[in-house]
Amino acid sequence: MLLAPDEPRQQANRIEKRSRMKKRQTRWILPCTFALALTACASGQRSTGTSPGPEGRELERLEALFQARADSVTSNVSEADVEFMTGMISHHAQALVMSGLAPTHGASPQMRILTSRIINAQTDEIAFMQAWLRDRQRHVPEVEVDGLTLTIDGGPAPRMHGMLSDAQMQELAAARGVEWDRVFLTYMIQHHEGAVTMVSDLFATDGAANDDIAFKMASDIQVDQRSEIRRMKRMLEEIAGRPEGPSPQDRHPSP
Incomplete structure (x- = not known):
């Protein structure tokens, strides 16, 4: 099928627009996903009462860092x-x-x-x-x-x-x-x-x-x-x- 002279440019613009939308969605989704994962993992470790492994310790470190930054407003x-x-x-x-x-x-x-x-x-x-x-x-x-x-x-x-x-x-x-x-x-x-x-x-x-x-x-x-x-x-x-x-x-x- 032949494209009109302006169609390739319009198609490229649509692709670029979708790409930008995906990037924006990714920027929002990733932090939210990480925050949910951090909360879920921390809750799971507290509920089981088991000692955290390397990944658990890293999550605890990040959780402490997050709290420290929140507290820095008053410190x-x-x-x-x-x-x-x-x-x-x-x-x-x-x-x-x-x-x-x-x-x-x-x-x-x-x-x-x-x-x-x-x-x-x-x-x-x-x-x-x-x-x-x-x-x-x-x-x-x-x-x-x-x-x-x-x-x-x-x-x-x-x-x-x-x-x-x-x-x-x-x-x-x-x-x-x-x-x-x-x-x-x-x-x-x-x-x-x-x-x-x-x-x-x-x-x-x-x-x-x-x-x-x-x-x-x-x-x-x-x-x-x-x-x-x-x-x-x-x-x-x-x-x-x-x-x-x-x-x-x-x-x-x-x-």
Whole structure:
């Protein structure tokens, strides 16, 4: 039977497609088959009570290796890592309270962009740190915000490096317009510098940050907050260089 000009190519494509499907199936079937065989053999050896032969010993070794890898998630975690994650959740939560005042306190458009970035970044980081603690079967602090009041697990938030006092929070809440921008930048720089100090303290602690994820998280926080500190200092200098009184932008902020 003669094939049309395009039929050989189509036939080759069908063969190649079937080959790829078989390879994908093999990649899934083999691990599952091995896992089932491992479970069945291990169960058989336990039920008979006989000493395992060479194959049984190899299966026991693989089973132990599998368990060791599962346990490795928690084995590298130090109490310093847990304290850092727990404390940084509280620290970030106060930054959310501070930044959340921008829309109602006459913040300039530039400040609204900055505070939105802080809220987005630190909300994600809080969720990440809570998941990190949960995955390692550690206590996960619950954050609640009511106006200026921040509670952790139903009680006052622990005071970490750089966090604002109640008086400083009241000062920020009372400010408006350009003055709010100035007070916010002043205190958020203080807040960020505290976070950088927390990371430095973690890295200086023996046995801390051996967990790869904790190390990367802390490193990213340090780099990001140092970058934002430089940006906020420039913004603060710009405000200090303005003539007295709000600029037209401050009087008519963008929606």
